[in-house]
Amino acid sequence: MKNKNISIKLCVILLASTTIFAQETTKIDTITITEKQSSTTYKNDDKVNLNRTKISQEDTAKSIQIFNQNFIDDAKLQNIDDIIEMSSNTVYTGDTDGKSTNITIRGFSGTPILFDGIKYTNQIAHPEIFNFELVEIQKGADSLQYGQSSPGGLVNLVKKKPIKTSLTSIEFEATDNPSYSPKLDIGGSLTNDNSLYFRMLSVFKYDKGWTNSNTNTNKLFVAPSLAYDINDNHTLTFIAEYTDETTPTNFGSNVNSNGKLVAPIKNVTGHPDEKFETTQKIVGLDFDSIYNIWNSNFKYRYFDNKRDYGNVYLPLMYFENTNTVRRFAAEQKTDSSEHALQYSLNTEFNLFGKKNNLSIGADYNKSYSKTISRVVQARPFDISIANPIYESNIISVNDLGFPIRDMSSSKTYVENYGIFLQDNIYVTDDLIFSAGVRYSEVKPQNGQKSDATTPSFGLIYHLTPQTALFTNYSKSFTPNSRLDLNGKVLNPEEGKSYEIGFKQKLFNDNFDLTTSIFKIEKENVAELDPNDITRTRYKASGEQESKGFEIDLSGEVTEDLQVIASYGYTDTKNKVVNDNDLRNVPNHTANLFLTYKLTDLNLPNFYVGGGTRYIGTKYADDANSINLDKAIIYNATIGYKKGNWKANLSVQNLTDKKYVDGSASGTTSDTRVYVGTPRTFLASISYKF
Incomplete structure (x- = not known):
């Protein structure tokens, strides 16, 4: 009111x-x-x-x-x-x-x-x-x-962006792994007229982890940003980000031909002494201009990422009859960097008495990459995955005395260009038609250019202020890197999407519901050319398809009850492989999370909550011979909020369910899978000044 x-x-x-x-x-x-x-x-x-x-x-x-x-x-x-x-x-x-x-x-x-x-x-x-x-x-x-x-x-x-209001927030989080993580979020104005303001976020994390690795996670994260209002119409924002992290390697676990995990999920399939080191740096700026009938945004980012596995035992084969994994000595390092620019211009005007919102955008990206990747395949290191006896140390590929397969690449780059035009036409106050088209071009330094023109159309009709019907058709593309019989790069993969649905506001407009049915077709999927005796050349004739239904809900049911929920059904076909289901895709998924303030118990500062996630059965391989079980994962939480204080105690994966997130390969000879996190108790407390 x-x-x-x-x-x-x-x-x-x-x-x-x-x-x-x-x-x-x-x-x-x-x-x-x-x-x-x-x-x-x-x-x-x-x-x-x-x-x-x-x-x-x-x-x-x-x-x-x-x-x-x-x-x-x-x-x-x-x-x-x-x-x-x-x-x-x-x-x-x-x-x-x-x-x-x-x-x-x-x-x-x-x-x-x-x-x-x-x-x-x-x-x-x-x-x-x-x-x-x-x-x-x-x-x-x-x-x-x-x-x-x-x-x-x-x-x-x-x-999180720079803010003008003074902020200092300190948070401490701990789990039973054990792990601990202090966090800091500060910001505010640096001048009396609030024209210069900033934000600084920092996190340190130590985590012993739940596997039998000897490597602990150590992470330092810092993200400062600074904004300056040049005048009422223009704002310049500088951003930076730094991450330095060391973690255990994670090559997953394995399942058998029945889709069952074959070892305790704490067992590492590489070596307990392996470590994965990552350093990431980001710097950039945003320049925003806002006027009555137009606005624009320019963004620039420089990105630098270094990944170093060092020497590892890479698991590549699983033998079900002996329940062993075959590993090979390997090393891998990657240095990558890129420049990304993006510009968007939006303006509003009337044409033939109809309101139009016209948008023009352009973007450019140039990414560099250099990789050291070497493996020794002549000397395998087999290990029992259920009862592993690890080597006393990790042997370098240089010390084995066997031929080394070198898959390293010198520094190369890929350039991406794009420009789009989109218009949203208000046919009436309640009926909005949108139409747009984009031209994109991808050019590797030592490869062939790929380009695509992708349109998009949409229509939304507001039946009432609370109810809207919508439909859309749009296309996507992904460059192909495979070569055909003539040595030419295949045409890009193309996706076509058809959708119809409605949006509904409920509970005094405090709750959103979106539901839709869809069909997606993917074309130009690379498949081996049967006319190639070398089995190395492809043709872009494969097709994949998905169709389904979904519903998403979020918001406030009452002042005390908050809800997030969703359900989705997807039916997929891989027409490249006998109309099989696409790998890692369950037919059914569902999610629920809610919190309830204990106002009725005269405890308005306390809340209880919980959630559940349902993941239906899915296939671990393209042949659909390995079926992964469905899983239901529960979470529970209790919290306290009063003034500047917040505290929370939660349990993730309450029943300690062992389940698989997804498979790493579509073949039956490498049944590596990534497993879900086991039961974790987490406590956090924060204070905002």
């Missing part, structure tokens, strides 16, 4: 000022009206950051889910993939031995993960959750605004 009264008064002031300005122009002091509220809702009311057009979520003809800071704080999930998976038809399938966070959406892998709308080619796995205030997921094939993408969708992680 208070917001409504303020809005009425502001409208009266604005109407009155119209008459004044018609007679003369008078400069008056800016009046800022602020109402301090302590919001705890899981419903997101902020703009959609992954939308370069600046169109609101409710006017976008796409299925979009956003998980806000309140949910992130209350759920206390330990990895960013645990949050992303809360969206329907979205599953985490592993981290590629610690290199990347792999997400499958609507049946398709290779989901790009953006950071503030910027896509990095070689990003760190498991980025620091404390650095983010929003997690955004957009469903469906769409390369319009960000270029090459999976046809299933994309993810955007929104970082």
Whole structure:
């Protein structure tokens, strides 16, 4: 009611000022009206950051889910993939031995993960959750605004930004692994007129871990940012980020032909003394301009990533009859860097009496990579995976005296260009039609160019202020690296997405429901050319398909009850392999997380909560011969919030369920899988000054 009264008064002031300005122009002091509220809702009311057009979520003809800071704080999930998976038809399938966070959406892998709308080619796995205030997921094939993408969708992680209000927050988190992690978040204005303001986040983490590795996790994360309001229309923001992390190697575990884990999940398949070292640096700037009828944004990022496995025993084969893993001495190091630029311009105008929101965007990325990758295959190191007896030390590939297979590559680069145009036309106040097209080009330094033109169309109709119907058609592309019989690079993979659904606001507009049905077709999938006797050349004739249904809910049911929930059904076909299901894709997924304040018990500062995740059965291999069991994972939490204090005690994987996130390979000879985290007790406490 208070917001409504303020809005009425502001409208009266604005109407009155119209008459004044018609007679003369008078400069008056800016009046800022602020109402301090302590919001705890899981419903997101902020703009959609992954939308370069600046169109609101409710006017976008796409299925979009956003998980806000309140949910992130209350759920206390330990990895960013645990949050992303809360969206329907979205599953985490592993981290590629610690290199990347792999997400499958609507049946398709290779989901790009953006950071503030910027896509990095070689990003760190498991980025620091404390650095983010929003997690955004957009469903469906769409390369319009960000270029090459999976046809299933994309993810955007929104970082915490400089703030003008003074902030000092200290948090301490510990688990029973044992681990501990102090965290600091400070910010505020540096000048009296609030034109210069900053933010600094830092995290230190020590974790002994739950495997039998001798290597502990040690992580240092620092992320400073500084913003300057040049004037009322222009803001310049500088950002930086530094991560230095040492962890055990993670080559996963194995399953047998029945899809059952064959060893305790604490057993490492490499060597307990192995360590994986990662250093990542990011610097950049944003320049924002905002006027009455147009706005623009320019972003630049420089990214540097160094990954070093050192010497390891790499497990590549599993023998079920002896329950042994065959390992090979190997070493791998990767140095990568890239420059990323992005520009977006949005303007509003009337054409033939219809409101238009026109967006123009361009982006450029140049990524460099240098890899040292060597393995000795003539001398295997077999080990019992259930009862491992490890070597006394790790032998270097140089000390074995056997031929070394060298797969190293010198420093090379890949360039990506793109430009798009999109118009959102308000046919009526309630009917909005969007149309856009993008041209993209990918050019490796020593390879052939790939290019693609990808359109996107959408229509949304607001039946009432609370109910909207939407439909869309869009395309995505991913460059192919395989060669055909003539030595030419195959045409890019193309995704086509069809979707229809509706968005509904409930419980006094404090609760969002989005549901849709979809069909996605992926074409130009590389498959071996039967006319090639060398079995090394391909043709781009393969097709894959997914179709399904999903529903996502989030928000406030009552002042005391907050809910996040989703259900998804996906049916996939790999037409390259006998219409088999796509690997790592369950037919059914479901998620639930809720918190309830104990106001009825006269304990309004306390809340209890919990959640469950259901992952249906799925296949570990492309041949669909290895079936992975379904899993239900439970979480529970109790928390306290009063004034500047917050405390939380939670249990992740309450029943200590042993389950598989995803398989690392589609072949039956390498049944490596990534397993879920076992039961973990976590306690945290924070104080905000």
